[in-house]
Amino acid sequence: MRDKYEMQLRKLHAEMIEMGTMIEQAIETAIKALVAQDTELAKKAIEADDAIDHQEREIENLCLKLFLTQQPVAGDMRNISAALKMITDMERIGDHASDISELTLCMAGTPYIKKLEHIQQMAKETIVMLVSSIEAYVNADEKKAKSVIEHDDVVDDLFDKVKNELITMIHENSDDGEQACDLLMVAKYLERIGDHATNISEWVLFSITGEHID
């Protein structure tokens, strides 16, 4: 009985890693399509969101099965509950990657009014946060989960940088306004991805310590 349970828990962790990888790839693909103004790739990124939704369902079913057949207690109970909460945030990260690609489709064909380096940097930082939070979950690494939460400031600072830059551009030339708004939205979605990665790490901490930070 215990063996089967351990096996199912390991399967849960493997599926969580898989969903994490899917989301990292979704962010990467969305940013690649954005930078290259590649509409075909953007469409692929939008379609890929279905697979992420599907993976969320798979994990949900696995968690419910664990609850029903194994009646876990204390630590294990929290570990499974945390997974159920984490996948909601993970699914929304997938949504935002898809949202970014929708904006890519809108902007395609018009040269960018600014370099996208900070936006690319935001994407990189959120991926680091995401990878770390999944690792923190699987290895019950409290320190790593806390570092993710602290790291969100880096993403927020980058967002402020992009926002102020775009505000200045619109202030100086309102002709840039249309695209500036779209780029602002891209940055906002990345900032939200950072928020969701933070939420994920808060659930990881809950799964380890039993306390939920808000």
Added chain:
Amino acid sequence: MRDKYEMQLRKLHAEMIEMGTMIEQAIETAIKALVAQDTELAKKAIEADDAIDHQEREIENLCLKLFLTQQPVAGDMRNISAALKMITDMERIGDHASDISELTLCMAGTPYIKKLEHIQQMAKETIVMLVSSIEAYVNADEKKAKSVIEHDDVVDDLFDKVKNELITMIHENSDDGEQACDLLMVAKYLERIGDHATNISEWVLFSITGEHID
């Protein structure tokens, strides 16, 4: 057998209407909290999103039960498939209502730089679209579904109006930039809600005619 089936289909429709109502209320509450800068109400609006997610799961289970136990064919098959697709868009509308409330929390305490009338109008129009698409689904009303899809132009025009107004404001005074960005995002979320209502009606048309417009 057929009686039980009819009963389950009616239950599905009732649950769809229920989820529709939940989402309409979510939009209404989010906009009310925004306009009044009511942070308590905004927090309630964010929490209410969990109930919407739960309702999505309920409907999903009901659809799967219908598939498995009744093995529906042709029209009924499409009707249930459409419901499964519609709830994904409905869930995202709930997310956006919650996103708007997050922005309300950011902006609270600072007087608005502009009247919110167009934003309120956008909310009203999206609610009309939403109510009509659910009615079109339940009554298999092709004409109504088509009218929703056409109505999305009204929301898009309002979004352009808000966007251009905000661009002009930032252009004239970059001090307004911070809040202008937040308001822009609110309008963007409403515009996305309109897109999702359009998707819902496209699925309604599919459920009636068997053809999917993209």
